[in-house]
Amino acid sequence: MNDRPSVLFVCVHNAGRSQMAAAFLRQRAGDSIEVRSAGTTPAGEIQPVVREVMAEVGIDLGDVVPKKLEADTVEASDVVITMGCGDACPVFPGVRYLDWELTDPAGRPIEEVRAIRDDIDRRVADLVAELTG
Numbered sequence: 001m002n003d004r005p006s007v008l009f010v011c012v013h014n015a016g017r018s019q020m021a022a023a024f025l026r027q028r029a030g031d032s033i034e035v036r037s038a039g040t041t042p043a044g045e046i047q048p049v050v051r052e053v054m055a056e057v058g059i060d061l062g063d064v065v066p067k068k069l070e071a072d073t074v075e076a077s078d079v080v081i082t083m084g085c086g087d088a089c090p091v092f093p094g095v096r097y098l099d100w101e102l103t104d105p106a107g108r109p110i111e112e113v114r115a116i117r118d119d120i121d122r123r124v125a126d127l128v129a130e131l132t133g
Contacts, residue, residue, distance in 0.1 A: 024059070024121050
């Protein structure tokens with residue numbers, strides 16, 4: 001990894017889990033870590049319940065839109081964290097891959113989405129400690 005590690009969060013639609021993780025990492029790490037997220041089959045927009053639970057913790061996802069996973073984005077990353085789409089993500093030598101088993105928030109009640117959000121926040125806090133410590 002170079003002086004500024006690059007982390008890519010990948011889920012199927014890039015409308016829930018990966019967006020929450022990217023937002024928490026940006027909040028916690030500032031400019032010390034390059035943060036990206038993408039989806040293997042991106043949705044048209046971020047899930048409204050995801051926007052709502054992130055707003056509850058002071059994070060506005062208003063301008064964020066799902067993005068398509070591209071092989072060059074994976075290859076340019078130091079760490080790729082998959083969330084329910086591991087087999088669809090291209091594998092490159094020298095890239096570290098982690099798979100976070102997280103429930104997809106799509107169609108879940110807000111209480112469950114809050115629990116998913118909080119789990120992601122804890123995982124991101126551990127990741128920041130590891131990458132910047």
